[in-house]
Amino acid sequence: MAPIADLIGPPDGSGEPPPLPASRWPDPAFDARLxxxxxxxxxxxxxxxRGPWAGPVVTxxxxxxxxHIPDGLADSKLVSPAERERLFAEIIATADVAIGMASVERIDRTDIRKATLWAMARAVAGLAERPTLAVFDGRDVPPGLSCAGxxxxxxxxxxxSIAAASIVAKVAxxxxxxxxSESFPDYGFERHKGYGTAAHQAALARFGxxxxxxRSFAPIRKLL
Incomplete structure (x- = not known):
């Protein structure tokens, strides 16, 4: 297989990768080539x-x-909550989908990078049929895959394909x-989702x- 970089295009001579497309929506032709x-x-x-102080990493x-590719697929961070829910339902209804999750215990026992890669590999392994090629957002390919990555x-x-995965992981x-948050109503998990907001910090200071x-994250470790 030729490198994915060949599908994007060569650097411009500055040593930097080519700029991202102006549109927030991925080009269907890119996945067609993949x-x-x-x-x-x-x-x-x-x-x-990866960044929150609480909760698992979900892949x-x-x-x-x-x-049957849903209209409007984009990075989950660029899509409204209502649109994410719509896309999530369409993806689940038409695609082969699997979720992997790294617990807080695993994150603390290893580290956030290793835990994330482990959860990514679990998600790929959970698909109904083995893929031929798995493409991962970021810089790392997890070890132990049963396909090319x-x-x-x-x-x-x-x-x-990656945008769809980002939406599924975000909604899940x-x-x-x-x-x-139903078990811990004082912390506001339903609002900040475990990220280190001012409200989350205030709840930690008050309730522990x-x-x-x-516990391996510095702001939490300090409270111990």
């Missing part, structure tokens, strides 16, 4: 939740049905954190940490 290159099932993989692997920086801006994690906080 599909042709894979010669089979193309899987997009992304994660949500998703998505093999889109090329005849390549990393794609800013992949959720370039690939519809947001729902999990909202459910968690929960079993769902990442």
């Amino acid at each position: 599909f042709a290159r894979a010669g089979g099932r193309l899987c997009g993989v992304d994660e949500v939740g 998703a692997a998505v093999v889109l049905d090329r005849d 390549e990393a794609l920086i800013d992949g959720d801006m370039l690939s519809q 994690r947001d729902r999990l954190m909202s459910a968690l 940490i929960t079993p769902h906080h990442r």
Whole structure:
């Protein structure tokens, strides 16, 4: 297989990769080239939740049905909550989807990078059928894959498959954190999703940490 960089285009001579497309929506032609290159099932993989102080990292692997690609696929950060929910429902209904999750305990026992890569590999392994090629948003390919894998920086801006995975992972994690808030209503998990907002810091100062906080993260470690 030729490197994915060949599908994007060469650097401009400055040593930097080419600029991202002006549109927030990935170009369908890019995934078409990936599909042709894979010669089979193309899987997009992304994660949500590396930065929060609480909750798991959630990853998703998505093999889109090329005849039923939802309109408006984009990086989950650029899509409204209502639009994410719509896209999530369409992706689940038409694609082969699997989710991987790295617990707070795993994050604290290893580190956030290793835990994320482990969860990504779990998501790929959970698909109904093994993909031919898995493309990952970011710089890393997890070890132990049963298929070829390549990393794609800013992949959720370039690939519809990775954008779909980012939406699935985001909605799944947001729902999990909202459910968690029912057991810990004082922390506002349903609003900040575990990120280090001022409201979250204030709740920690008043109520202390929960079993769902990442003790290996510096702001939480200081409270111990």
